[in-house]
Amino acid sequence: MIRMSVAGVHLDSSSGSAVLVLANPEGRALPILIGLAEATSIARELEGVELPRPLTHDLLRDSLEALGARILRVEVTALRENTYYAIVVLADASGQETQLDSRPSDAVALAVRVDAPIFVHEQVLRETQSNPQEILASAEKEEWKKILEAMDPEDFGKYKM
DSSP: OEEEEEEEEEEETTTTEEEEEEEOTTSOEEEEEEOHHHHHHHHHHHHTOOOSSOOHHHHHHHHHHHTTOEEEEEEEEEEETTEEEEEEEEEOTTOOEEEEEEOHHHHHHHHHHHTOOEEEOHHHHHHTOOOHHHHHHHOOHHHHHHHHHHOOGGGGTTSOO
């Protein structure tokens, strides 16, 4: 397994999709297309934006903590038929480990909230060789920042924040 961190969450203006980029200091990177809601959740946490009401990932983190569990790490484990798979590894109050199946975007959204390490299995990286400089050069970080700064809790409709 290779330890990675979030290099960025970017909006691909040509497709309207969000891209989560995981990278490590050695120059390996993994771009993953994710949903806009998950991208917003990750970006808000990375930017330190606080909301008056918890988002889904905040609620899950708080629930785990209330039950005495903690997130040990998240792992991107596989790529099958153009879909990435991940697990969230938890430890309960007694130290017993449990693995939960997860989408990578949700796993990363949780990891950034509790400062848990993010790992990618070597096979996944071999299947998706990418250069992080190329990915980051084409990403539009400033566009995401503007979107997040302009968002108002009212943008979420009937769901109060």
